[in-house]
Amino acid sequence: MRLSLRARLTLTYGGLFLVAGVVLLGVTYALFDQDLSRSGTKIVTARLNQPSPGDPAAPTPARTPPQGQRSLSEDAALMSEADRQARKQREELHDAAVTSLITQGSIALGVVGGAAAAFGWLLAGRVLAPLHRVTETARRIAGSPAADRVLHERIALEGPRDEVKELADTFDTMVERLDRSFDGQRRFVANASHELRTPLTLGRALVEVAMHRESASPDVRQLGETLLQINSRHERLISGLLLLARSENEITTRAPVDLADIVGHVTAQTAAEAKDAGVTVEADAAEAVTTGDALLLERVVQNLLENGLRHNTESGWVKVACRTLDGHAVLEVSNSGPVVPPYEIPALFEPFRRLDNDRVVTAKGAGLGLSIVQSIVRAHNGTVTATSRKSGGLHITVTLPLARE
Secondary structure, three states: OOHHHHHHHHHHHHHHHHHEEEHHHHHHHHHHHHHHHHHHHHHHHHHHHHOOOOOOOOOOOOOOOOOOOOOOOHHHHHHHHHHHHHHHHHHHHHHHHHHHHHHHHHHHHHHHHHHHHHHHHHHHHHHHHHHHHHHHHHHHHHHHOHHOOOOOOOOOOOOOOOOOHHHHHHHHHHHHHEEEHHHHHHHHHHHHHHHHHHHHHHHHHHHHHOOOOOOHHHHHHHHHHHHHHHHHHHHHHHHHHHHHHHHHHOOOOEEEEHHHHHHHHHHHHOOHHHHHHHHHEEEEEEOHHHHHHHHHOOOOHHHHHHHHHOOOOOOOOOEEEEEEEEEEEEEEEEOOOOOOOHHHHHHHHHOOOOOHHHHHOOOOOOOOHHHHHHHHHHHOOOOOEEEEEOOOEEEEEEEEEEEEO
């Protein structure tokens, strides 16, 4: 069992206090015993120095003792008995005093030690409270589905300029720099994507004009078709970057969205592409209402379905299902296809990451589909996981919070 820093500090405070108390109690006992022994010796010495009745230095009694006067031996015996009684009384007094000192001192030490430990616990909690604020803020940022969206949080610790405040201020400075970096990166992607759209649109228009001229040769038409394919891929890439930049922003406006409606709509839209690819699409849509941006959630289903269609085999299949499970809206997309190594799955959710056999310029996708899915799902406080099927293909599960009635 690992003790917390607060508990260790409390044990340290209490242990030091108890050690100091035991030392103080031991010193008090030694001094008390020494003083008691000295007093007892003085009492016994005084009793022994008292003159006996037969001593010439003894005062002469006013009256002559009667005929039954005691002898010197009897007086000595009486003095010896009195001395023994005095010693016995002194020992009993010594034992009683020592016992009282140790018992009452131990009780007092225990009570005061417990109070000191309680006070140390409160003091340690007060001292460590700023550290708890640092830890809670760091935990919220690290535990967020998209940590870059909560980088606006600051600790803003107030108080004296000590080590804890320096730590909090340094943490705030680090988070502020990270926030500016992420925000600048998103703005750059969005601005660059917007700027690239115009030349791509103009280039597509010029190629189409050149292709449809009556004097265009077959070679020119074939070249135009190739250029249009490349231009279309670039347009998809730019659109994906814009959507990725948009989905990385926090969703501020939310509305109830039924995933079953989205699944039915997207399945109907991709029916022609599925027919051309020779892939069978099966939909099993049950009511699963969540909250969020309907267009972004539609893009999630569309990207997952297109990913299953484009990375499939001949006469393959794609299954799309949604339902309510354990208080969440769950979307599942499975597809046949080539075998995907499990160690390759995390890389599929990174931008521009594809499998090794799908990295050419004429690839079917831009490498942003699953990245966009993950970004949108995180913006909706959900999770997305993928597992490889033994017979080939993927099984992707999206879990979103269920809409409250």
